[in-house]
Amino acid sequence: MRALAERLGVRPTKKLGQNFVHDANTVRRIARLAGVGSDDVVLEVGPGLGSLTLALLPHAARVVAVEIDPVLAGALPGTVADRAPALVDRLTVLTEDALAVRAEELPVAPDLVVANLPYNVGVPVVLHLLAGLPSLRGGLVMIQSEVVDRLAASPGGREYGAPTAKLAWFAHARRAGPVPRTVFWPVPGVDSALLALERQPPPDAGGATRKEVFAVVDAAFGQRRKALRGALAGWAGSPSAAERRLRAAGVDPTDRAERLTIADFARIAASADRPSDART
The missing domain is CATH 3.40.50.150 (Vaccinia Virus protein VP39)
Known part of the structure; x- marks a missing residue:
């Protein structure tokens, strides 16, 4: 060689x-x-x-x-x-x-x-x-x-x-x-x-694209020491909006990014289009 x-x-x-x-x-x-x-x-x-x-x-x-x-x-x-x-x-x-x-x-x-x-x-x-x-x-x-x-x-x-x-x-x-x-x-x-x-097949993203799911992943791990409610505040628009979307996806807002599977992130991305997001 x-x-x-x-x-x-x-x-x-x-x-x-x-x-x-x-x-x-x-x-x-x-x-x-x-x-x-x-x-x-x-x-x-x-x-x-x-x-x-x-x-x-x-x-x-x-x-x-x-x-x-x-x-x-x-x-x-x-x-x-x-x-x-x-x-x-x-x-x-x-x-x-x-x-x-x-x-x-x-x-x-x-x-x-x-x-x-x-x-x-x-x-x-x-x-x-x-x-x-x-x-x-x-x-x-x-x-x-x-x-x-x-x-x-x-x-x-x-x-x-x-x-x-x-x-x-x-x-x-x-x-x-x-x-x-x-x-x-x-x-x-x-x-x-x-x-x-x-x-393996990608998870069911409920209509969200891979790019949208990966945006949630990046936002969540960008501040991985924070609970998801805070880490995703910028992505969702506010901590309260993030909490609504997390709950709509069946994810605990006090959890952290490293505990979520890719299927969890896919549900969060899809929750942006759910009616629950519009609640005040």
Whole structure:
């Protein structure tokens, strides 16, 4: 891996969150835990030097690799041709920012996302892909360990936050195991872990849109130390209006954001249109 990087003139950068996995057992483990099948199209974000790509290709019908670094994107087909020439036809490489990927730009609808995600954009990338690619039924991503704990948290704990609630709109998330620092080059200063995702239907929002539900989530967690009556005062217009909407949604106004499920937030968003909101 170091020799390949030297030949390409690549130096891993913090700006792009480049920590490349060099351990063969780790990438094989990821491919296995992701449950990639022979008919699956896998979307890989940030393939880097190609170690995970090479582990995915034998199991998938196709791998669509999205790489923001043009040098790495240009080198990946050659790496696969050298290491697994019989599988090179299964690979498609797009030089693109994962946060800008749209379904209509992809050559085929992906079934799974499997990726070693940069720490600095891991959460936005996961949410963007699940929102924009409805064909995804789930996947397995590797990100910072404490972020995995937050995204897989249940309501009621300190780790549960706005990203947790938003992710629950799209998918069930669970921690799928740790990843030691030593499998990366360069070695990162934080621990990593695997997050397994399984697509699930969004909650009944009673006519409210996802954007409206997420606005309630952001408002509630923006002042998470406050009771919901106060935290949602700005969103609703006043503390009393917030209390009316919370009661209409069947939510205790003295509760706090971290105790609510995404279904609770959906009911609050929908309560804005209920007749009870007009009471004085």
